[in-house]
Amino acid sequence: MVVxxxxxxxxxxxxxxxxxxxxxxxxxLVAEAIDAxxxxxxxxxxxxxxxxxxxxxxxxxxxxxxxxxxxPAVATGVKRTHPDNIVFTYQGDGDLAAIGTAETVHAxxxxxxxxxxxxxxxxxxxxxxxxxxxxxxxxxxxxxxxGRDVNIQGNPIxxxxxxxxxxxxxxxxxxxxxxxKNVLKAKKAIQKAFQNQIDKKGLSIVEVVSTCPTNWGMTPxxxxxxxxxxxxxxxxxxxxxxxxxxxxxx
Amino acid sequence: xxxxVLMKGNEALAEAAIRNGCIHFFGYPITPQTxxxxxxxxxxxxxxxxxxxxxxxxxxxNMVLGAxxxxxxxxxxxxxxxxxxxxxxxxxxxxSDLPCLICNVQRxxxxxxxxxxxxxxxxxxxxxxxxxxxxxxxxxxxSVQEMVTLVGRAFDVADTYRTPAMILADGAxxxxxxxxxxxxxxxxxxxxxxxxxxxxxxxGKRKKNIINSLFxxxxxxxxxxxxREERYKLIEKNEVLWEEYLVxxxxxxxxxxxxxxxxxxxxxxxxxAEGIKVGMIRPITLWPYPKAALAKAANTxxxxxxxxxxxxxxxxxVKVAIDCRRPVSFFGRTGGMLPTADDVLAEIRKLNGGxx
Numbered sequence: 001m002v003v004x005x006x007x008x009x010x011x012x013x014x015x016x017x018x019x020x021x022x023x024x025x026x027x028x029l030v031a032e033a034i035d036a037x038x039x040x041x042x043x044x045x046x047x048x049x050x051x052x053x054x055x056x057x058x059x060x061x062x063x064x065x066x067x068x069x070x071x072p073a074v075a076t077g078v079k080r081t082h083p084d085n086i087v088f089t090y091q092g093d094g095d096l097a098a099i100g101t102a103e104t105v106h107a108x109x110x111x112x113x114x115x116x117x118x119x120x121x122x123x124x125x126x127x128x129x130x131x132x133x134x135x136x137x138x139x140x141x142x143x144x145x146x147g148r149d150v151n152i153q154g155n156p157i158x159x160x161x162x163x164x165x166x167x168x169x170x171x172x173x174x175x176x177x178x179x180x181k182n183v184l185k186a187k188k189a190i191q192k193a194f195q196n197q198i199d200k201k202g203l204s205i206v207e208v209v210s211t212c213p214t215n216w217g218m219t220p221x222x223x224x225x226x227x228x229x230x231x232x233x234x235x236x237x238x239x240x241x242x243x244x245x246x247x248x249x250x
Numbered sequence: 251x252x253x254x255v256l257m258k259g260n261e262a263l264a265e266a267a268i269r270n271g272c273i274h275f276f277g278y279p280i281t282p283q284t285x286x287x288x289x290x291x292x293x294x295x296x297x298x299x300x301x302x303x304x305x306x307x308x309x310x311x312n313m314v315l316g317a318x319x320x321x322x323x324x325x326x327x328x329x330x331x332x333x334x335x336x337x338x339x340x341x342x343x344x345x346s347d348l349p350c351l352i353c354n355v356q357r358x359x360x361x362x363x364x365x366x367x368x369x370x371x372x373x374x375x376x377x378x379x380x381x382x383x384x385x386x387x388x389x390x391x392x393s394v395q396e397m398v399t400l401v402g403r404a405f406d407v408a409d410t411y412r413t414p415a416m417i418l419a420d421g422a423x424x425x426x427x428x429x430x431x432x433x434x435x436x437x438x439x440x441x442x443x444x445x446x447x448x449x450x451x452x453x454g455k456r457k458k459n460i461i462n463s464l465f466x467x468x469x470x471x472x473x474x475x476x477x478r479e480e481r482y483k484l485i486e487k488n489e490v491l492w493e494e495y496l497v498x499x500x501x502x503x504x505x506x507x508x509x510x511x512x513x514x515x516x517x518x519x520x521x522x523a524e525g526i527k528v529g530m531i532r533p534i535t536l537w538p539y540p541k542a543a544l545a546k547a548a549n550t551x552x553x554x555x556x557x558x559x560x561x562x563x564x565x566x567x568v569k570v571a572i573d574c575r576r577p578v579s580f581f582g583r584t585g586g587m588l589p590t591a592d593d594v595l596a597e598i599r600k601l602n603g604g605x606x
Contacts, residue, residue: 040454041451041452041453041454041455042451042453043451044320044449044450044451046316053464054464056460056462057460059458060458061451061452061458062449062450062451062452062458062459062460063449063458063459063460063461063462064315064316064319064346064449064460064461064462065346065460065461065462065463065464066312066315066342067312067338067339067342070308070309070312070315070339073304073308073309073310073312073313073315073316074312074313074315074316074319075316076302076309076313076316077274077276077312077313077314077315077316077317077318077319077320077324078316078317078319078320078449079316080274080300080302080313080317081274081300081316081317081320081321081322081324082320082450082451085320085450085451086451102305102306102308102309103305103308103309103312105305106304106305106309
């Protein structure tokens with residue numbers, strides 16, 4: 001009996017990600033959700049600019065590579081022309097919460113019936129470790145070498161909290177993939193975010209608190225610990241909005 | 251709508267686009283093109299289409315990218331400052347080989363500029379409407395009727411060669427009302443290739459499609475640029491459009507496009523009445539440029555006069571086309587000012603060596 005195999009929707013090619021990076025786990029969870037719902041043939045994914053720019057090579061569905069931050073606008077164009085297809089974006093923190101904030105907020109406000117997978121690892125990975133909109137106060141990066149000073153570099157953005165105030169958002173949950181228990185919760189959240197789209201409920205976003213050992217200057221094990229000790233206290237996990245629930249959690 | 255109707259240029263263009271199968275429009279309000287978006291907002295829901303007002307020009311062009319990628323005819327329209335914002339998306343659409351129609355109803359610039367008609371975006375449209383080696387198929391209508399006839403051509407060329415196309419109009423053409431016959435909207439319609447590359451869900455029936463402008467290996471990127479260049483060569487060979495007016499015996503040839511060409515036509519009639527042999531070549535496609543027509547005219551004419559609503563952006567293209575064999579003068583107004591036919595006539599007289 002096969003107990004572990006590659007999801008059908010995940011391409012049989014090696015990932016380019018660094019050791020200890022959690023993109024691979026999240027890619028797998030997205031592919032598992034697509035498989036579980038049997039929607040590979042009607043799904044169109046939108047890749048971002050950032051470390052996951054090559055996501056178009058990793059999923060077996062039709063894929064579009066968008067400009068930096070523009071994935072929700074591209075997804076809008078696809079979904080509005082093919083409302084019965086399933087459209088998801090996969091975006092990092094710089095892409096979604098800095099250069100693409102307007103696209104994120106307005107796609108959410110319009111209630112675009114799409115699914116957004118948001119990877120928050122508090123740093124720009126691909127360009128080599130610069131400060132992200134979600135970098136923690138005091139966090140050292142190459143462009144905040146003395147630690148992020150909120151009086152100079154401003155405050156981090158809490159995306160799930162912000163988007164949960166918008167009427168068009170059906171579902172916003174923050175999860176993490178730093179231990180098996182959290183991975184299972186993340187899997188459930190991602191599947192729900194796709195199911196919501198099938199049920200035409202509006203925009204669903206799953207924010208995944210993730211790691212970047214390379215640019216955090218840590219070992220993979222240290223990075224997982226940092227998620228527990230620093231990231232999650234600042235970015236609390238949980239459901240921020242769910243139109244199915246009676247009253248929103250948190 | 252059959253027979254002639256009186257319509258604004260912006261609205262006529264919108265109606266022609268719908269008749270050419272474009273029922274997906276994404277835009278953002280800006281003067282002097284807003285009537286186009288308003289017309290789309292009114293008409294498209296009635297024909298099963300979609301007009302979506304985006305949060306920015308940047309979002310609008312990326313929505314067009316998404317729609318075009320998924321296989322439908324899509325368009326956006328704007329005016330000069332908004333086109334600058336769209337440049338990023340235009341470059342990505344070129345890099346991803348996506349067809350679409352972009353309409354620029356030009357206004358004065360630079361910066362916020364003004365809202366009166368101008369042709370100050372010639373360089374932008376024909377040389378670099380975005381980063382990278384790129385061209386757009388650029389057509390410049392000179393009447394409301396031509397707005398209508400060129401829309402179908404622009405879409406067909408875009409679909410045939412997988413390239414964005416641009417209608418480079420101006421505030422005067424967009425705003426003015428003229429009689430227009432929509433029977434010509436579909437004249438010259440051609441068969442375009444099926445969009446087998448579209449990302450619309452593979453349904454397990456084919457391999458996945460990827461729409462992408464990233465080629466991280468330089469040899470692959472060069473290959474993709476060279477492949478596109480081959481298509482550009484075909485466009486230059488097959489798709490050049492221009493109008494000649496009294497060129498055969500002309501000593502002075504005016505080169506002018508769009509609304510300025512209309513003014514020049516009046517000036518030419520006045521000059522001819524004075525016995526001055528002047529004619530005009532009106533480029534209809536600004537890229538590809540009608541080089542051969544100009545080169546031929548340089549065999550017989552002795553002088554060229556470029557007339558534009560800018561500071562002489564097309565002059566170099568004329569000089570290159572005629573290989574600098576004849577002197578090329580320039581006359582233009584800018585910033586939203588329009589020359590009168592008398593102003594152009596005065597320039598013609600000057601070139602004719604005579605009194606003004």
